[in-house]
Amino acid sequence: MTGLAAAPGAAGTTQTPEGPPTEKKGGAPPRDSASQWRLVWRRFRRHRLAMLGLAVTAALYLVAIFADFLAPFGTEHFDEDYPYAPPQTIQFDGGLHVDGYTTAVDNETYEQTFTTDPSQRIPVGFFVRGEEYRLLGLIPWDRHLFGPTEPGAPMYLLGADRTGHDLLSQLIHGTRVSMTIGLIGVVVAFVLGVVLGGLSGYLAGRADTVIQRVVEFFMSLPSLPLWLGLAAALPPEWGPLQRYFAISVVLALIGWTHLAREVRGRFLALREEQFVTAARLDGCGRRRVILGHMLPSVSSHLIAQLSLSVPAMILAETALSFLGLGLQAPVVSWGVLLQDAQNVRVLETAPWLMIPGLAVVVAVLALNFAGDGLRDAADPYRR
Amino acid sequence: MNDTPAAPLLDVRGLKVHFPVRRGPFGRVTGHVRAVDGVSLALRPGETLGLVGESGCGKTTLGRALARAVEPSAGRVLYDPGDGGDPWDVGALSRRGLRAYQRQVRVVFQDPFSSLNPRMTLLRIVGDPLKAHGLASGSELEDRVADMLTRVGLSSRYMRRYPHAFSGGERQRISIARALILGPRLVIADEPVSALDVSVRAQILNLLLELREQLNLTYLFISHDLSVVESVCDRVAVMYLGKVVETGPTSPLYAQPRHPYTEALLSAVPRPDPRLRGAGRRIRLADDLPDPARPPAGCSFHTRCQAAVDGVCDVPGRPPELAPAGEGRLTACHRATDLTLTGVPALGPAVEGA
Numbered sequence: 001m002t003g004l005a006a007a008p009g010a011a012g013t014t015q016t017p018e019g020p021p022t023e024k025k026g027g028a029p030p031r032d033s034a035s036q037w038r039l040v041w042r043r044f045r046r047h048r049l050a051m052l053g054l055a056v057t058a059a060l061y062l063v064a065i066f067a068d069f070l071a072p073f074g075t076e077h078f079d080e081d082y083p084y085a086p087p088q089t090i091q092f093d094g095g096l097h098v099d100g101y102t103t104a105v106d107n108e109t110y111e112q113t114f115t116t117d118p119s120q121r122i123p124v125g126f127f128v129r130g131e132e133y134r135l136l137g138l139i140p141w142d143r144h145l146f147g148p149t150e151p152g153a154p155m156y157l158l159g160a161d162r163t164g165h166d167l168l169s170q171l172i173h174g175t176r177v178s179m180t181i182g183l184i185g186v187v188v189a190f191v192l193g194v195v196l197g198g199l200s201g202y203l204a205g206r207a208d209t210v211i212q213r214v215v216e217f218f219m220s221l222p223s224l225p226l227w228l229g230l231a232a233a234l235p236p237e238w239g240p241l242q243r244y245f246a247i248s249v250v251l252a253l254i255g256w257t258h259l260a261r262e263v264r265g266r267f268l269a270l271r272e273e274q275f276v277t278a279a280r281l282d283g284c285g286r287r288r289v290i291l292g293h294m295l296p297s298v299s300s301h302l303i304a305q306l307s308l309s310v311p312a313m314i315l316a317e318t319a320l321s322f323l324g325l326g327l328q329a330p331v332v333s334w335g336v337l338l339q340d341a342q343n344v345r346v347l348e349t350a351p352w353l354m355i356p357g358l359a360v361v362v363a364v365l366a367l368n369f370a371g372d373g374l375r376d377a378a379d380p381y382r383r
Numbered sequence: 384m385n386d387t388p389a390a391p392l393l394d395v396r397g398l399k400v401h402f403p404v405r406r407g408p409f410g411r412v413t414g415h416v417r418a419v420d421g422v423s424l425a426l427r428p429g430e431t432l433g434l435v436g437e438s439g440c441g442k443t444t445l446g447r448a449l450a451r452a453v454e455p456s457a458g459r460v461l462y463d464p465g466d467g468g469d470p471w472d473v474g475a476l477s478r479r480g481l482r483a484y485q486r487q488v489r490v491v492f493q494d495p496f497s498s499l500n501p502r503m504t505l506l507r508i509v510g511d512p513l514k515a516h517g518l519a520s521g522s523e524l525e526d527r528v529a530d531m532l533t534r535v536g537l538s539s540r541y542m543r544r545y546p547h548a549f550s551g552g553e554r555q556r557i558s559i560a561r562a563l564i565l566g567p568r569l570v571i572a573d574e575p576v577s578a579l580d581v582s583v584r585a586q587i588l589n590l591l592l593e594l595r596e597q598l599n600l601t602y603l604f605i606s607h608d609l610s611v612v613e614s615v616c617d618r619v620a621v622m623y624l625g626k627v628v629e630t631g632p633t634s635p636l637y638a639q640p641r642h643p644y645t646e647a648l649l650s651a652v653p654r655p656d657p658r659l660r661g662a663g664r665r666i667r668l669a670d671d672l673p674d675p676a677r678p679p680a681g682c683s684f685h686t687r688c689q690a691a692v693d694g695v696c697d698v699p700g701r702p703p704e705l706a707p708a709g710e711g712r713l714t715a716c717h718r719a720t721d722l723t724l725t726g727v728p729a730l731g732p733a734v735e736g737a
């Protein structure tokens with residue numbers, strides 16, 4: 001643990017230019033006492049795309065948290081009189097309203113088609129009374145941000161699915177599941193990755209070799225078949241909640257390897273850093289060296305890495321659910337919603353059923369932008 | 384305290400540090416880098432011993448092994464705690480004993496940039512050793528840190544700043560404060576000025592010398608800059624490929640080296656005085672340092688030594704041992720007695736007032 005660190009140009013030592021011979025301050029005054037997170041934030045803010053990504057991500061999580069209030073209807077609400085009803089537009093003439101529907105039945109196929117009918121007015125409003133729910137899972141309430149003022153009247157701003165569910169409400173509820181399943185998967189992956197990667201990097205030698213071979217084994221498995229296999233192996237009698245957790249663990253089983261690599265690399269480099277040796281010689285025990293000196297040095301980087309693995313998990317969940325192996329109705333996620341969009345004929349009559357795919361794209365892009373920006377901002381002292 | 388005046392503070396006997404070289408997917412050990420390969424040295428209380436040698440010869444590793452930052456592979460280090468008791472066998476210390484030892488033997492690192500944790504304030508950097516050893520906390524800790532910072536020439540107002548706000552020289556002062564706050568007796572300074580701008584080197588060297596007087600310190604001063612070593616060290620040990628090849632008091636050793644490697648090192652020192660330039664022939668050392676994983680047989684210097692004699696110097700299993708060579712000097716060369724080597728006259732102080 002010696003020579004390498006002493007070697008010129010070793011592991012990212014920045015040779016900031018020497019101050020003037022009189023040994024006056026090197027840095028600009030405001031840098032003097034900025035803590036690391038302030039510096040990270042300052043750099044992050046300069047990153048336009050990342051800020052946009054962060055804003056969208058934050059908005060999506062707000063939607064996830066307040067889904068019950070934001071969605072006009074609950075997940076169970078449907079009206080079988082309106083299968084594949086097309087989207088309505090909100091109109092204003094003194095008060096807000098949407099148009100009602102007229103039905104036409106095809107004489108040959110007996111297929112029902114709906115068209116919006118301007119002669120019917122369904123008044124809508126804000127903070128309308130609707131189904132009861134518990135806000136944040138605690139406070140019972142029955143107000144919704146907006147909806148038809150007359151409960152039960154048809155309002156399908158993004159159209160309806162085969163059984164007359166309101167797609168907008170479903171999409172809002174799906175945000176909750178889709179955006180959080182990645183988080184839980186990431187937490188599991190994080191624990192696995194940091195513990196195993198950290199051990200690997202700190203202990204080095206044989207332990208490192210063994211752990212690295214395990215990581216490579218997991219990395220060499222083709223992820224889609226593995227997910228499929230694991231997901232298919234879940235007992236079918238499991239309830240939605242059990243499935244939800246099981247799926248997130250399945251996702252994490254793949255996700256942790258990259259993180260473990262990352263942490264290991266960082267720890268290996270850090271071990272050679274003189275300040276880590278210095279901390280040991282200062283009398284700090286192993287725990288204190290790892291938790292107090294090494295982990296803080298990689299924390300910002302880890303968080304950036306984490307935010308980059310959330311979108312991968314979201315995509316994976318979507319893919320699994322789309323294929324019918326992930327979550328299943330009555331749980332609503334974007335992937336589950338996309339199951340309805342598998343049929344080309346259905347898409348012809350109800351193209352709006354692809355909108356959940358758009359939500360996935362937006363979420364993944366936003367998280368990626370934010371994660372990239374964070375990663376770039378994470379290392380304010382080095383490089 | 385001790386009635387044998389020459390009792391060494393640190394007595395190093397046959398110390399070895401070998402690093403395993405791992406290859407292949409399963410990390411098989413295919414060899415060892417013999418970074419330190421049988422070093423014997425004695426550090427006397429109050430002296431400054433210079434440790435010189437080319438890059439890669441194992442100076443840093445030796446320093447770290449003495450501080451027990453790396454585990455020695457073989458050999459013994461005896462430390463005289465100065466309380467009249469028996470010397471401590473540093474390799475066999477208990478955990479508590481090791482902590483006590485590491486309080487008395489401290490390290491100043493070479494790189495003032497990577498040796499300070501960029502995410503900690505000076506207060507934490509300098510105060511952490513006190514806290515980790517349970518010596519002070521709270522306002523007492525702050526007072527002691529402030530005191531130490533003043534001692535090394537920094538204002539205690541900087542206590543809550545992060546290291547990146549400081550220049551290299553100031554950072555090295557912080558490093559010194561961290562080393563000294565535990566009240567050590569021996570300081571291992573690993574190239575403390577070589578990463579610094581020439582203009583601040585003298586200031587840091589002077590600071591080290593002042594502190595040595597004030598605090599009764601003993602230094603192991605690692606450096607590859609022979610003129611710096613001349614100006615601050617009482618004695619010098621020359622290292623080559625993991626071994627000490629010559630030791631002795633600074634001026635006689637510089638004036639008349641007894642080992643061809645020392646001669647070669649000295650001949651490469653730039654002369655500040657133009658009249659002396661070109662006075663001695665410059666001995667070019669062939670190639671690079673041999674691979675420390677496979678040191679040459681016999682005298683490990685024979686591959687580059689101008690005075691090497693076949694059949695004497697390269698006989699496997701017959702390396703030259705350190706032997707007395709007059710004036711309190713030791714040298715490890717088969718031909719020590721029949722060679723006349725040229726040194727350098729006094730190089731002139733690199734540090735004013737030193």
Ligand SMILES: Nc1ncnc2c1ncn2[C@@H]1O[C@H](COP(=O)(O)OP(=O)(O)OP(=O)(O)O)[C@@H](O)[C@H]1O
Binds near residue numbers: 441
């Ligand atoms: N942790 C380690 N693992 C493997 N080899 C090492 C390790 N530390 C040092 N070495 C090797 O040991 C040898 C001696 O290195 P060391 O850093 O002690 O030399 P040095 O004299 O301090 O050199 P420099 O003047 O460049 O600082 C080198 O060959 C180096 O590559």
Ligand code: SF4
Binds near residue numbers: 642684690692715716
């Ligand atoms: S023993 Fe031989 S090779 Fe080694 S230093 Fe002496 S003369 Fe040179």
Ligand SMILES: [Mg+2]
Binds near residue numbers: 003006442573
């Ligand atoms: Mg070194």
